[in-house]
Amino acid sequence: MNTGLEILAQVTVNGIAVGAIYALVAMGIVLIHKATEVLNFAHGDLLVLSAFSAWALIHHAGLPFWLVLPLVGLGIGALAYGLDAVVVRRIAGQPQFAGVMLTIALAFMIRGAVSMGFGTESQSYDTPWSGQTTDLLGVAVADLSLVIMGVVLLIAAGLWLFFGKTRLGVAMQAASQNQLAAHLNGVSVKRLNSLVWALAGVTAAIAGIFLAPLSLVDTSLWLITLKALAAIVLGGFGSLPGAVIGGLLIGLIEQYAGVYLPDGSRDIAPYVVLIVVLILRPRGILGEAHGRRV
Amino acid sequence: MRYDYHTRYRHGFALLRHRSDWIAYGLLALVLLAIPLFASTYLVGELGYVLILCVASMGLMVLTGFTGQVSLGHASFVAIGAYAHAWLMAQGVPFALSMPLAGLIAAAAGLVVGIPAIRVSGLYLAMVTLAFAIVVEQIIGMWRGVTGGFMGMLVETPRLMGYSLGAPRVFYYVCLFVAALVLLALANLMRSGIGRAFTGVRDSEAAAFSLGIEVNRVKIYAFGLSAGITGLAGALMAHHIGYLTPDAFTLLLSLDLVLMVVIGGIGSLRGAILGAVLISLLPNAVSALKALLPESVARQSGLEIFVAGLVLALFVLFEPTGLNGRWLKLRLLVETFPLYRRDTFRRQKAYMKSERNR
Numbered sequence: 001m002n003t004g005l006e007i008l009a010q011v012t013v014n015g016i017a018v019g020a021i022y023a024l025v026a027m028g029i030v031l032i033h034k035a036t037e038v039l040n041f042a043h044g045d046l047l048v049l050s051a052f053s054a055w056a057l058i059h060h061a062g063l064p065f066w067l068v069l070p071l072v073g074l075g076i077g078a079l080a081y082g083l084d085a086v087v088v089r090r091i092a093g094q095p096q097f098a099g100v101m102l103t104i105a106l107a108f109m110i111r112g113a114v115s116m117g118f119g120t121e122s123q124s125y126d127t128p129w130s131g132q133t134t135d136l137l138g139v140a141v142a143d144l145s146l147v148i149m150g151v152v153l154l155i156a157a158g159l160w161l162f163f164g165k166t167r168l169g170v171a172m173q174a175a176s177q178n179q180l181a182a183h184l185n186g187v188s189v190k191r192l193n194s195l196v197w198a199l200a201g202v203t204a205a206i207a208g209i210f211l212a213p214l215s216l217v218d219t220s221l222w223l224i225t226l227k228a229l230a231a232i233v234l235g236g237f238g239s240l241p242g243a244v245i246g247g248l249l250i251g252l253i254e255q256y257a258g259v260y261l262p263d264g265s266r267d268i269a270p271y272v273v274l275i276v277v278l279i280l281r282p283r284g285i286l287g288e289a290h291g292r293r294v
Numbered sequence: 295m296r297y298d299y300h301t302r303y304r305h306g307f308a309l310l311r312h313r314s315d316w317i318a319y320g321l322l323a324l325v326l327l328a329i330p331l332f333a334s335t336y337l338v339g340e341l342g343y344v345l346i347l348c349v350a351s352m353g354l355m356v357l358t359g360f361t362g363q364v365s366l367g368h369a370s371f372v373a374i375g376a377y378a379h380a381w382l383m384a385q386g387v388p389f390a391l392s393m394p395l396a397g398l399i400a401a402a403a404g405l406v407v408g409i410p411a412i413r414v415s416g417l418y419l420a421m422v423t424l425a426f427a428i429v430v431e432q433i434i435g436m437w438r439g440v441t442g443g444f445m446g447m448l449v450e451t452p453r454l455m456g457y458s459l460g461a462p463r464v465f466y467y468v469c470l471f472v473a474a475l476v477l478l479a480l481a482n483l484m485r486s487g488i489g490r491a492f493t494g495v496r497d498s499e500a501a502a503f504s505l506g507i508e509v510n511r512v513k514i515y516a517f518g519l520s521a522g523i524t525g526l527a528g529a530l531m532a533h534h535i536g537y538l539t540p541d542a543f544t545l546l547l548s549l550d551l552v553l554m555v556v557i558g559g560i561g562s563l564r565g566a567i568l569g570a571v572l573i574s575l576l577p578n579a580v581s582a583l584k585a586l587l588p589e590s591v592a593r594q595s596g597l598e599i600f601v602a603g604l605v606l607a608l609f610v611l612f613e614p615t616g617l618n619g620r621w622l623k624l625r626l627l628v629e630t631f632p633l634y635r636r637d638t639f640r641r642q643k644a645y646m647k648s649e650r651n652r
Contacts, residue, residue: 039417090611098610101556112600121597229421237539264436271425277421279410
């Protein structure tokens with residue numbers, strides 16, 4: 001009985017740690033979708049790019065982790081700003097499908113460039129917390145997981161403050177609700193959208209830098225985009241708190257399915273959840289209900 | 295410039311309207327029929343594969359191009375068709391019967407996926423199909439009794455009335471036959487009531503509904519038809535690969551199919567074929583390109599996917615109507631020379647339009 005409880009506690013902690021990463025990725029995708037209505041399939045590849053850049057900076061340039069984090073974050077943020085300003089902005093006004101195709105194309109290009117630039121082999125690097133565990137109420141928790149949870153909490157709180165309290169954040173909200181009205185009120189919508197991309201890029205970079213030591217630095221990390229999509233749908237499309245809740249839930253569901261359900265169900269659980277939620281309750285947990293407009 | 299002068303009622307809806315069309319398509323057919331007589335076995339095999347992809351791409355075109363329903367998971371229907379065909383053949387069902395059955399099984403799966411399409415649309419549908427494809431891929435890997443799991447499954451040599459169709463040169467004709475049949479069937483279907491209903495649903499669901507088209511039913515039909523055709527392509531693919539494993543039907547194949555449809559040009563069968571040809575020849579073009587590049591760049595493996603992404607991005611940005619649109623423009627240029635006006639196809643300035651409230 002006790003061991004069963006211990007396993008449950010362990011699995012729950014793991015689920016929350018993985019879910020925190022999903023939540024971070026999901027928030028990045030939701031940010032961009034809210035602002036520009038583009039579903040960014042290249043988000044996972046930005047994450048891969050940041051993981052590889054971090055690895056290269058730590059291993060080849062020998063920089064300390066604390067320097068790499070802001071460097072890569074700013075670099076990827078600038079890249080994301082450029083992506084929107086130069087490429088993605090051009091398809092405004094075209095059907096949503098064009099945005100999907102364009103970001104898939106960008107994803108392919110980033111992935112190709114990463115495997116050309118860094119090679120296709122899996123890599124790994126250490127963080128200041130690698131290999132250490134803390135005893136938390138009888139459950140051994142990897143320090144890295146705790147740090148990840150803390151970072152995600154911090155970012156979520158930061159975003160909440162940013163969108164609620166700052167001038168720029170309110171302007172971004174306005175632009176995401178109605179671009180024309182925001183523009184008429186003196187908000188420079190184009191620059192703001194690019195800034196949102198940059199913000200999302202920074203979250204992708206942070207997610208990549210912290211996810212890579214958990215698994216490996218590998219191009220297949222981009223698949224996290226799909227799990228983040230499941231999280232977004234579960235939480236409610238276009239809702240930042242929803243993305244966090246959905247991410248945590250998907251992480252938990254995945255871990256529980258791996259332990260308590262038959263073999264292989266761990267890999268499909270997030271996608272089954274995605275399908276079921278979309279069919280039964282398309283607006284998810286926290287999504288707003290939209291009327292159907294003709 | 296050419297003006298149509300109809301002397302009979304049927305002229306108005308002939309598939310090939312002009313003598314020049316007859317000559318052009320006749321020549322194309324002759325070339326396609328004659329290729330195995332002089333080309334190398336490798337080339338014939340590759341061309342057979344291109345034809346299979348053409349069938350799959352036409353299948354997706356029915357759904358995405360004509361009905362406007364996005365699917366990012368069509369590899370699952372290819373996989374279902376391939377495995378159903380291989381399994382039926384292993385049970386002793388003859389080749390000629392097993393292929394249509396495989397198509398029907400894939401169509402049934404398509405109907406099942408079509409049901410959520412009633413409730414969700416746009417991005418949501420893209421995600422449902424994406425998730426479905428991943429689930430199917432995993433299930434195939436786990437269902438060892440039928441599919442052989444990740445170990446794979448051998449596909450038997452196709453036989454028709456005692457003759458083996460396994461040799462690449464013979465199998466090429468099988469592919470050509472199926473591709474031509476599907477093309478003809480779709481070209482005719484798109485001019486029939488149900489085909490017009492597909493296009494109506496794509497252009498405006500509300501307008502289609504108010505004209506008495508049962509939108510939900512049409513969407514499900516489109517899914518079934520599209521999945522069935524893609525399943526046929528899957529059955530052919532099974533023979534082309536020879537040994538089925540789940541790795542052959544990953545997300546990349548789904549995305550490749552979408553690439554074909556988008557690059558070819560949404561809403562035209564010619565586009566589906568042109569797109570399939572371009573995408574399937576792209577790897578060859580890239581390896582030819584590698585010969586020109588310095589050694590250090592050419593050895594890297596990411597170039598193929600980079601070029602595929604670049605081509606897709608350029609098409610989405612600069613030629614949203616795809617290869618078919620480019621073809622139509624070129625044709626108009628030749629036909630109206632020297633009176634071609636560039637502005638005929640100028641794109642209007644577009645503004646951000648929210649699709650959030652659909």
